[in-house]
Amino acid sequence: LSTRLDWFSESIIRKMTRIANQYDAINLSQGFPDFDPPQELIEALKKTADEGPHQYEITWGSPLFREAVAKKQERFMNIKLNPDENIVVTCGSTEAMMAAMMSVCEAGEKVAIFSPFYENYAADTVLCGAIPIYVPLNPPEFTFNKDELENAFKEGAKALILCNPSNPLGKVFTRDELMFISELVTKYDAFVITDEVYEHIVYEPSKHIYFASLPGMFERTISCSSLSKTYSITGWRLGYVIGPKNVIDNCKKVHDFLTVGAAAPLQKAALAGLAFGDDYYRELTSLYTEKRELFLKGLDSIGLKYHKPEGAYYVMVDISEFGIKTDVEFAKRLAENVGVAAVPGSSFFKDDVNNYVRFHFAKKKETLEKALERLQNIR
Ligand code: GLN
Structure with missing residues (x-):
């Protein structure tokens, strides 16, 4: 068997979903909504069932879908995009990130990853034969040194993974931070691979800045995102890579052999979401702003300490006060005895950091209230 896989374990996030189901716990571990997508998408899906397509689409994504992504992202990213040259449609941003990494890294090359990080990045790096270099984000504000x-680039990092807004911290990188990164990638002739799936879930006064939109950065940025979080359709597995033509040509090749293509009927139905006007995105932000306030207020009233998220829909809660040896043990007991599932924070850190669990709040008001009620018994 391949020893490459010894470098990482199965996904702890998805394992926690199985544990949540086992104990009938409210699942605030794996981040996905328990509410329906917009009605327009459901109607479009029904219509597509009748009208098709039901066979393969063009490998890099249906022309209409790529045009719609280009039109929407041009508006938000403020960059001119050619749907034939700058976009590949993938099976979620999970495939997008893998394709991006395989497109720029030779085996044995290095990839810089901020820690804590979404667990896929290390696995992706190893799967494409590259070597991760971790750069810590330091508490209390989770800034980088x-x-x-710079040392990561001196050691030869070919690319930096930039999850912004970040999972699990909810950090929204400032313009100064991003400008510094842009100076480094220019100086060291490297790429930035973004994961921007939470691009539309950002809380005032933070603002999301697309790395590709910074001066001179389009040529060095491989922007990965998806429709999962923006339209509450995580199960549709629709994502995309946006980048300069030479990189996208490579991504097309990788994608072609990895998956052939994203689901044709779902690409068609999702056009209904991509056509939404600015109001939709404003409403999404206010919906999540309400959920964040509700959940954080609840944590405050229970007296739990946490890092306040500026974006995305996760919160890292500090469990130091409980004195339980490992966060894994804590999360298991929480699911079993309190009836709420969270992700052990250590699964996001390179080093042995044991004092956090991550909750997500992409749930209906009733679900969050019920979870908070159960969390009253956490002590
Ligand atoms: N990105 C989500 C999370 O961090 C869902 C992960 C997944 O299982 N794809 O929880």
Whole structure:
């Protein structure tokens, strides 16, 4: 068997979903909504069932879908995009990130990853034969040390993974931070691979800045995103890579052999979402702003300490006060005895950091209230 897989374990996030189901716990571990997508998408899906398509689409994504993504992202990213040259449609941003990494890294090359990080990045790096270099984001504000980041490039990092807004911290990178990164990638002739799936879930006064939109950065950025979080359709597995033509040509090749293509009927139905006007995105932000306030207020009233998220829909809760040896043990007991599932924070850190669990709040008001009620018994 391949020893490459010894480098990482199965996904702890998805394992926690199985544990949540086992104990009938409210699942605030794997981040996905328990509410329906917009009605327009459901209607479009029904119509597509009748009208098709039901066979393969063009490998890199249906022309209409790529045009719609280009039109929407041009508006938000403020960049001109050619749907034939700058976009590949993938099976979620999970495939997008893998395709992006395989498109720029030779085996044995290095990839810089901020820690804590979404667990896929290390696995993706190893699966494409590259070597991760971790750069810590340091509490309390989870900022990076400029020299430590530069050292990663000095050691030869070919690309930096930039999850912004970030999972699991909810960090929204500032313009100054991003400008510093842009200076480094220019100086060291490297790429930035973004994961921007939470691009539309950002809380005032933070603002999302697309790395590709910074001066001179389009040529160095491989932007990965998806429709999962923006339209509450995580199960549709629709994502995409946006980048300069030479990189996208490579991504098309990788994608072609990895999956052939994203689901044709779902690409068609999703056009209904991509056509939404600005109001939709404003409403999405206010919906999640309400959920964040509700959940954080609940944590406050229970007296739990946490890092306040500026974006995305996760919150890292500090469990130091409980004195339980491992966060894994804590999360298991929480699911079993309190009836709420969270992800052990250590699965996001390179180093042995044991004092957090991650909750997500992409749930209906009733679900969050019920979870908070159960969490009253956490002590
Ligand atoms: N990105 C989500 C999370 O971090 C869902 C992960 C997944 O299972 N694809 O929880």
